[in-house]
Amino acid sequence: MTMTATTHRPTPPVAVGTGAVDDLVARILDARRTRPLVVVSTRFGDASRVGPTVVDLDRLVEQAGDLVEVVVIETGEPTWRLKELLPHGFQVYDGAARSFPVGTTVDSDPRASPLRLAWLGVERATDLVISDALAHAHAAGLFAAAPRRSRPAAGTVKGFTAGGTRALIELDDGSGFATLSQELLFAPTPLEWTLDRGGRVRGRLDLDQRRLIVDEHVPALDELARVFPHASVTLALVEQVGHEHARLALHPRVAIRVHLTDVSPNPLDRLDLLLVEGEVVPVRVVHLSDGRLHLRLSDVDDDEPVLPAVSLIDGGPPWLREGRSLVADAAQPVDLDGPDAAGLPVVTAEPVGAVETVSPTEPVSPTEKLGPTEKLGPPERVGPPEPIATFTRPKPGPGLRAVLPATGPAAAERPGASGSPVASGSPVSSGSPVASRPTDAAPVPDPPAAPTSRSALQTTQAELATARARVAELERRIHELGVSDSAIARLHQQVRVAEQRARDALAEQGRLQREIAGLRAGHAESARRLRTAARVPRSAVGRSPRDRRDDWPDAESWVRHEIACAWAARVAAFEKREYPLPGYLVGAGFADTLSALDEGQFDKAMKAAVDVLTGRAPKLAGRDLHRLRAGEPGAGDRQRDDGAVAMRCAIEQHTPSARRLHYWMAPGGTIELIDVRVHDDLDL
Numbered sequence: 001m002t003m004t005a006t007t008h009r010p011t012p013p014v015a016v017g018t019g020a021v022d023d024l025v026a027r028i029l030d031a032r033r034t035r036p037l038v039v040v041s042t043r044f045g046d047a048s049r050v051g052p053t054v055v056d057l058d059r060l061v062e063q064a065g066d067l068v069e070v071v072v073i074e075t076g077e078p079t080w081r082l083k084e085l086l087p088h089g090f091q092v093y094d095g096a097a098r099s100f101p102v103g104t105t106v107d108s109d110p111r112a113s114p115l116r117l118a119w120l121g122v123e124r125a126t127d128l129v130i131s132d133a134l135a136h137a138h139a140a141g142l143f144a145a146a147p148r149r150s151r152p153a154a155g156t157v158k159g160f161t162a163g164g165t166r167a168l169i170e171l172d173d174g175s176g177f178a179t180l181s182q183e184l185l186f187a188p189t190p191l192e193w194t195l196d197r198g199g200r201v202r203g204r205l206d207l208d209q210r211r212l213i214v215d216e217h218v219p220a221l222d223e224l225a226r227v228f229p230h231a232s233v234t235l236a237l238v239e240q241v242g243h244e245h246a247r248l249a250l251h252p253r254v255a256i257r258v259h260l261t262d263v264s265p266n267p268l269d270r271l272d273l274l275l276v277e278g279e280v281v282p283v284r285v286v287h288l289s290d291g292r293l294h295l296r297l298s299d300v301d302d303d304e305p306v307l308p309a310v311s312l313i314d315g316g317p318p319w320l321r322e323g324r325s326l327v328a329d330a331a332q333p334v335d336l337d338g339p340d341a342a343g344l345p346v347v348t349a350e351p352v353g354a355v356e357t358v359s360p361t362e363p364v365s366p367t368e369k370l371g372p373t374e375k376l377g378p379p380e381r382v383g384p385p386e387p388i389a390t391f392t393r394p395k396p397g398p399g400l401r402a403v404l405p406a407t408g409p410a411a412a413e414r415p416g417a418s419g420s421p422v423a424s425g426s427p428v429s430s431g432s433p434v435a436s437r438p439t440d441a442a443p444v445p446d447p448p449a450a451p452t453s454r455s456a457l458q459t460t461q462a463e464l465a466t467a468r469a470r471v472a473e474l475e476r477r478i479h480e481l482g483v484s485d486s487a488i489a490r491l492h493q494q495v496r497v498a499e500q501r502a503r504d505a506l507a508e509q510g511r512l513q514r515e516i517a518g519l520r521a522g523h524a525e526s527a528r529r530l531r532t533a534a535r536v537p538r539s540a541v542g543r544s545p546r547d548r549r550d551d552w553p554d555a556e557s558w559v560r561h562e563i564a565c566a567w568a569a570r571v572a573a574f575e576k577r578e579y580p581l582p583g584y585l586v587g588a589g590f591a592d593t594l595s596a597l598d599e600g601q602f603d604k605a606m607k608a609a610v611d612v613l614t615g616r617a618p619k620l621a622g623r624d625l626h627r628l629r630a631g632e633p634g635a636g637d638r639q640r641d642d643g644a645v646a647m648r649c650a651i652e653q654h655t656p657s658a659r660r661l662h663y664w665m666a667p668g669g670t671i672e673l674i675d676v677r678v679h680d681d682l683d684l
Contacts, residue, residue: 027103034142101113157200279325468498643666
C-alpha cells in the first residue's frame with residue numbers, strides 16, 4: 001500500500017453554547033468534512049462552569065485527537081437546539097457522546113453513529129467513543145496516510161485491554177510497547193479472533209501515538225478456493241438474516257448470499273428462524289462452474305470434519321471457531337427482504353462500512369447459480385485531514401468553553417481563572433458572538449415535547465435534565481423574590497425524585513439486557529436444532545425407514561427408493577446434471593445390514609451411498625475413502641476374481657462404533673453396494 005507522509009496533532013475539544021449550535025449542525029452535515037466529529041455533552045451542573053461528561057476527554061484527545069474533531073456541548077438549551085436541527089435519532093445530551101462519521105447526512109442511519117450513555121460508566125463509554133471515532137477515521141481513509149514519524153515494526157502480543165478492543169504489542173527492538181486497535185484490523189471483528197496472546201504481528205509504528213498499523217489483506221476468490229476445496233466443510237459467520245436470504249462470511253471482507261433452499265428443503269421455513277445473526281455455523285463450500293463460491297448448510301452432517309477458517313494475519317489463529325458468536329449491539333431485526341434493507345449496516349457492535357442491499361422484488365431461483373460473492377474492501381480515501389485550528393485565549397463567557405487534555409501538545413493550555421481557551425476561527429463557532437445570560441426575570445420555558453419513540457431510559461434522563469434546568473432557573477427567581485428556603489427544599493425534592501426514577505430506569509434496563517442475552521442464547525440453540533431437523537428429507541417426515549420398506553415388494557426396490565430420495569435432497573438442483581445418479585448393483589445382504597441402524601444412522605448411510613455413486617466421495621475428506629485390506633496391516637487389497645476391488649467409505653466420524661460403507665468397484669466403474677458395518681468389522 002502506497003503511503004504519503006503527513007502529520008496530525010491532537011485537537012483540543014471545543015465547547016459550544018446555544019449561539020454556536022447552528023454552526024455545529026452545519027459542520028456535522030457538511031459534505032466537505034474529512035474527519036469524524038465527536039460531540040460530547042456535559043452533565044447538567046452549575047451554569048458557571050462546564051459540567052462533567054461521561055467521557056474522559058483527556059484520554060479521548062490523547063488517543064484519537066490527531067484524527068477527529070472533538071466538541072463539547074452544554075446540556076440544556078444547546079442540546080435541545082441540537083436535537084431540533086439534527087435528523088431524528090442523532091441527539092446528544094446529559095453527559096453522553098456520539099461520533100459522527102464523514103458523510104453524515106439527513107438520511108444517515110443513527111445506528112452507524114451510536115450514542116454512548118451514562119449507564120456504561122466513564123471507562124467503558126470512553127472506550128466505545130474512541131472505538132467509534134477510530135473506526136470512522138479508518139472508514140474515511142485517514143490511516144491510509146502514514147504519520148511523518150513512523151517506521152516498520154514487529155512484536156509479540158502480550159495481552160488485551162479496553163474490553164478487548166486494544167492489543168498490547170511488545171516491540172522486538174526493545175523500545176517498549178505499542179497498541180493495536182480493533183478498529184484498524186477488520187473491524188468489527190474482535191481482536192481476540194484475529195490475534196493470539198504470544199502471537200506475532202508486524203506493521204508500521206506511529207512513533208507519536210505508539211499506534212501499530214497493520215495492512216489488511218483481503219483474499220481473492222481463487223485464494224479461498226484453494227483453501228477450501230469443492231464440497232469441503234468449514235465455518236462461516238452469519239452477518240445478516242432475512243426471511244429468505246442471508247449473508248454468510250468466510251472472511252470479514254468476503255460475504256456470500258445464500259437462499260432458504262441452501263439451508264432447508266422446506267419452502268415453509270424462514271431463515272430468521274434457522275439462523276441467528278452473529279453465530280458461527282458449519283457450511284459446505286461449493287465451487288460453481290463460473291469460478292464463484294457458494295455456501296450450503298442443508299447437507300452438512302454434525303460429525304463431518306471441518307476445515308479451519310482462514311487466518312486474518314500471517315501466522316494468526318483461525319478467525320472463526322465453533323461456539324463463537326458476534327452478538328449485535330442493536331436489538332432491531334434486519335429484514336433483507338423488506339423495504340428497509342437499503343443502507344443497513346453490517347450487524348455488529350459498532351457498524352462500519354458499506355453493506356449489500358437486497359431488493360424485495362429481486363427474483364431468486366434455486367436453479368440459478370446462487371450466491372454471488374461480495375468483496376468488501378476498505379472504503380476509498382476521502383481526502384487529507386483538515387488543518388488544526390489555532391487556539392487563543394479570549395475573555396471567558398458563559399456559552400463557549402473548552403477543556404484541554406492532560407498530556408500532549410496542549411497540556412500547557414489549561415482552563416483557569418483567566419478563562420477557557422477557544423478555537424479561533426473554528427467552523428463550530430464561525431466567529432459568532434456568544435450572547436451572555438440575561439439577568440432579568442423571565443418565564444421558565446417549557447421544554448420541547450419528547451418523541452414517542454424515545455426509550456424509557458432516554459425519556460427519564462431528558463426529564464431529569466429538564467427538571468434540573470427548571471430548578472436552577474426557579475432558584476434564581478425565588479432568591480430574587482425573597483421566597484423562603486422551604487420552596488427551594490421542595491424543588492430539591494423534585495430533583496431527588498427525578499434522579500431516583502433515572503436509577504430505577506437504569507436498573508430495569510440492566511435486567512432487560514440480561515433477559516435479552518438469555519433469549520438470544522435460546523434462539524441460537526433453537527435455530528441449531530431446527531437446522532438439524534431440516535436436513536431430514538421431506539419424504540421421510542413422520543415415517544421411519546422400516547415403515548417405508550413395507551411400501552415395496554422387495555428389499556432392493558426399497559433401497560433404490562431410499563437412495564433416490566437421498567440423492568434428490570443431498571444434491572442441489574444446479575449440481576444434479578454434474579452429479580447424476582448412475583446405474584449400480586445392490587448386494588444380496590446390503591438391505592439386511594441397514595436394519596440395525598437407527599434413523600439418524602440410516603440417513604447418514606444413504607448420504608454416503610449417494611456420495612459414492614455420484615463420484616463425490618473421493619473429494620470429501622470426511623469420507624476417508626480407501627481400499628479395503630485383505631487382513632492385518634501390510635496385507636494386500638481385497639479383490640474378486642473379476643478384478644473388482646473392495647472399497648471402504650466413512651459414514652460417521654468421531655463417534656463410538658462409527659459405521660463404514662463397503663462396496664465393490666468393478667474395472668468398468670460399476671459399483672455394487674456390499675454392506676454397512678462398524679469401523680472394526682472388516683469382514684465382507
